[in-house]
Amino acid sequence: MxxxxxxxxxPSKNTEREFLGGPHSRLREFWFVLRVMMAxxxxxxxxxxxxxxxxxxxxxxxxxxxxxxxEARKMGYALGEMGFTVMTGGGPGIMEAANRGAKxxxxxxxxxxxxxPFEQHANPWLDVMVEFEHFFVRKVxxxxxxxxxxxxxxxxxxxxxxxxxxxxxxxxxxxxxPVVVFDTTYYKDIMELFDVMIExxxxxxxDRELVLFTDSIxxxxxxxxxxxxxxxxxxxQLFIPKT
Numbered sequence: 001m002x003x004x005x006x007x008x009x010x011p012s013k014n015t016e017r018e019f020l021g022g023p024h025s026r027l028r029e030f031w032f033v034l035r036v037m038m039a040x041x042x043x044x045x046x047x048x049x050x051x052x053x054x055x056x057x058x059x060x061x062x063x064x065x066x067x068x069x070x071e072a073r074k075m076g077y078a079l080g081e082m083g084f085t086v087m088t089g090g091g092p093g094i095m096e097a098a099n100r101g102a103k104x105x106x107x108x109x110x111x112x113x114x115x116x117p118f119e120q121h122a123n124p125w126l127d128v129m130v131e132f133e134h135f136f137v138r139k140v141x142x143x144x145x146x147x148x149x150x151x152x153x154x155x156x157x158x159x160x161x162x163x164x165x166x167x168x169x170x171x172x173x174x175x176x177x178p179v180v181v182f183d184t185t186y187y188k189d190i191m192e193l194f195d196v197m198i199e200x201x202x203x204x205x206x207d208r209e210l211v212l213f214t215d216s217i218x219x220x221x222x223x224x225x226x227x228x229x230x231x232x233x234x235x236x237q238l239f240i241p242k243t
Contacts, residue, residue, distance in 0.1 A: 016134050039132060043112075043141045046130045050110055051085040054224060055142050057161045058094025058152030068153045068183070069097045071217075075150060075182065076101025076109075078221050082229075085110055087146060089138075090130075094152045096123035103127075112138050139164060147228045148178040150220060153186040162211075169210050170203070178227040180220045181213045 018024075019032050056076060062069045076086050076098035086102035088095035090111020099109040103125045111126040115133050122129050132138040143165065151162045162181065168174045181187050191213055197203040212223050 036134060036137060039134060039137045040140070043130055043132070043137065046128060047110070047112075047141060047145045050087070050128060050145065051108060052083075052228070053085045053087040053110065053146045054079050054148050054150060054228075055087040055146040055161075056094070056098035056150045056152060057089065057154055057158045058098070059154040059158060060089075060091045060093040060095065061155075062093040062097075062153075064097075068094060068186075071182065072097035072152050073101040073104075075152065075217055075220065077105045078217050079150070079224075080105030080107025080109075082221060082225065083107065084147075084224075087112065087142065089113065089142075089157075090122050090126060092121065092123055094154060096125060098150075098152075099123055099125035112141055114138055143168065143174065146177075148224055149180070150224075151179065151181045153183050159190075166207075166210055170207055176227065178224055179211045180223055181211055182215070182217075182220060184213050184215050187213060 015032065015035065019029075023029075056072065056079070058068065058072055062072075072094040078101075079086050079098075080102035084102075085108040086098055087110040088098050090099075090113035095111070099111065100123075102109040109125050109127050111122055111129045113122050113129055113131045114135060115131055122131075130141070132141070139161065142161070149161065149165050151158060162179070165174075165177065165179050169177055169179075181190070184191065194203070194208055194211075198205055198208065212220070214220050214223075
């Protein structure tokens with residue numbers, strides 16, 4: 001997903017910004033709720049039968065020649081080889097790479113794209129693309145239809161997805177939801193922040209176990225196999241790549 005807006009570009013008028021700008025008439029608020037309800041229904045219709053998904057997050061800004069793009073492509077391939085449907089935000093960069101890897105492995109590739117007036121566009125490696133106007137609707141879909149997250153190097157939007165997942169697990173809103181954070185050099189400060197929060201008592205030592213930090217695709221897939229395939233009792237035939 002896109003993490004930053006170029007300074008020379010300004011977003012066009014949108015209903016979400018208006019809604020978050022404060023209270024409006026009750027009729028106007030009611031129509032907004034109806035729009036959101038329809039967005040959820042469209043998402044449910046599109047994603048209900050996509051199969052066991054792992055969502056991959058990361059920056060939209062990395063080009064094809066960037067090392068992180070190639071790592072995400074390998075990650076998508078590895079997930080697809082396990083038979084997972086690979087879901088991303090549907091945009092360029094890391095998202096494109098993960099979807100591309102999934103397709104190369106013969107797996108299903110899904111994009112939950114966000115409608116933005118800058119940067120974001122759907123990548124060409126998608127079997128199914130669902131477009132959302134509201135970030136909060138999109139985030140619900142990504143959690144609801146995923147059995148785990150893989151977080152590659154990214155910016156503010158990627159961190160938003162990461163910490164929302166951790167918050168949902170910490171507060172027991174979701175359980176048995178493995179989160180893999182890939183590239184310990186990139187996420188070194190986040191790892192150290194966990195240590196500081198444990199030291200200051202703002203989180204518990206057990207909260208560290210909510211996330212696997214790794215530089216190994218093999219370790220990441222083994223973690224997902226243990227915490228998704230075995231824990232949920234998924235049948236092995238679901239994890240044979242398509243031909």
